[in-house]
Structure formats: C-alpha cells, structure tokens
Amino acid sequence: MKMNNDVSNKAKNRVLFRWMLNGGASLNYEKMMGMSYTYSMMPFLKENYKDDPDGLKKAVKMHLQFFNTNPYIAPYVIGVNIGVEESGKTTALDTIMALKTGLMGPLAGLGDSIFVVIPWTIFGAIAANMALDGSVIGIGIWLIVTWLLKALSIPLFKGGLKSGTNLISSIETKLKAITESIAVLGLMVVGALVPTVIEANVALKFEQGDLEMTGTEILDQIMPGLIPAILVFGVYYLLGKKVKPVYIILLIMVLSIVLYALNILE
DSSP: OOOOOOOHHHHHHHHHHHHHHHHHOOTTTTTBBHHHHHHHHHHHHHHHHTTTTHHHHHHHHHHOBBBBBOOTTHHHHHHHHHHHHHHGGGGHHHHHHHHHHHHHHHHHHHHHIIIHHHHHHHHHHHHHHHHHOOHHHHHHHHHHHHHHHHHHHHHHHHHHHHHHHHHHHOTTTTTTHHHHHHHHHHHHHHHHHHHHHHOOOBBBEEEEETEEEEHHHHHHHHHHTTHHHHHHHHHHHHHHTOOOHHHHHHHHHHHHHHHHHHSBOO
C-alpha cells in the first residue's frame, strides 16, 4: 500500500477543532454521534479526496454510520481514522469502519471513568459546595477543569494519528486479516451491548404450588437475553427491508405501550 501524506496539517487541526467545539452536539437516536463525527472530518475528507468525488461521497456515507463513545476520548479514534484513511483512501474504508466499531465501546467505558466520573465527582463536589457558600471561585474551578479535559484532546488526537500511520506502515501484507479480526471484535462489542442496553421483561408469570417464575426468568434459562436478541433481529430485518428508522422507532414505541397495557411486558 502506497503511503500518501498530501493532507495538510491545517486540515487535520481543523478536524480536531471542530470536534472540540461540537463533539456529540448533533446527538440523535439513529446515528448517535455520527453527524458530529462526519462534520468534524469534512476538512480532512475534502483534501484527501480532492481528485476523487466518488470516493468522497463513499467516505462521507461511511462516516455517517452509527458512532458513539465518550466525547473526550473520541479524538484518539479520529486520529487513528485519519492516519489510516490518509494512506488507504477508499480501500481502507472497511478497515476504518471496523476500527471505529471496535474502539468506541471499550474507549467509552475508559473515557467515562477517567474524564467524567472521577473529575466530575471530585471537582464538581468542590465547585458546588463553594458555590453554595456564595463563592464564585467554584464556577472558575469547574470551568478550568472542563477546559483542561478538553485540552487533553490534543495529545489524544496526535497519539491516534501516530498509531493510525504506524498501523498502515506495519501491516501492508496483513491488512485483510487485521480488518477481519477488528470486525469480529466490533461485532462482539455490539453483541454484548444488546442484553445490557435493551430491556424488555415479560410480565406474565408461571405459578404451580410454591413455585413462581416470571416469563423473563423462564426465557433466560433457555437463552439469556432472548427477548432483546429477538428485538434487535427484528429491527435489522426491517432495516434490510428499507423501512425508515423513524417508522421503526414509532413502531417500537407503539408496541411497548400496547404490550405494557395488556400486562405482557413490563
């Protein structure tokens, strides 16, 4: 794979600047951070595909897919993305999609702990107590901590950029195997999210003598997370039939209300 480093540092810096200003601002239930990610990547994409309009369309369409992770740690993923896509262009899009899917889950947990739970708990409590006592310093502390957390995007972005560049230069002959491995990892991450994120408990109960079991307990003995798996399969089936996501969301809402009213789900 031939290395191509035609994209200017100015364009790459604009990507980071855009993310720092709007990362996650266009959050929606269909693509989550997908639109913010694509908007941030546009300065890079326009330069990287300046002689390939069809490639630009393909790349934009790929980046508009589902993406969701901690916004403070996302610059690392963006850096890796740029490092790989700058060299591989459209031939690396499948690899990039797999990388984004595989990284966003583990990094979300890491980012939530390091960038949200710990600093917000410690400095948020200090700032809140000082503010309750009438001190404006509490507000200043909170703003400074927020800016420092944002500033960490710079080394994370540079680290990701270096990682992505090194990845391409070291696996030229192994790119297909790496892509397939990362794709498997991404599917495992998404699969593991199904029973933890989707909750649908069967309200029906089975009673015989002193034995009492809920429908959910019975189904979990057959296969844990069976109802969430069926729901996800149904959604994918409808998406495959080109049903608009908005209609699917409305269908799920209506079914949830009806089944709850009939005391079938809780």
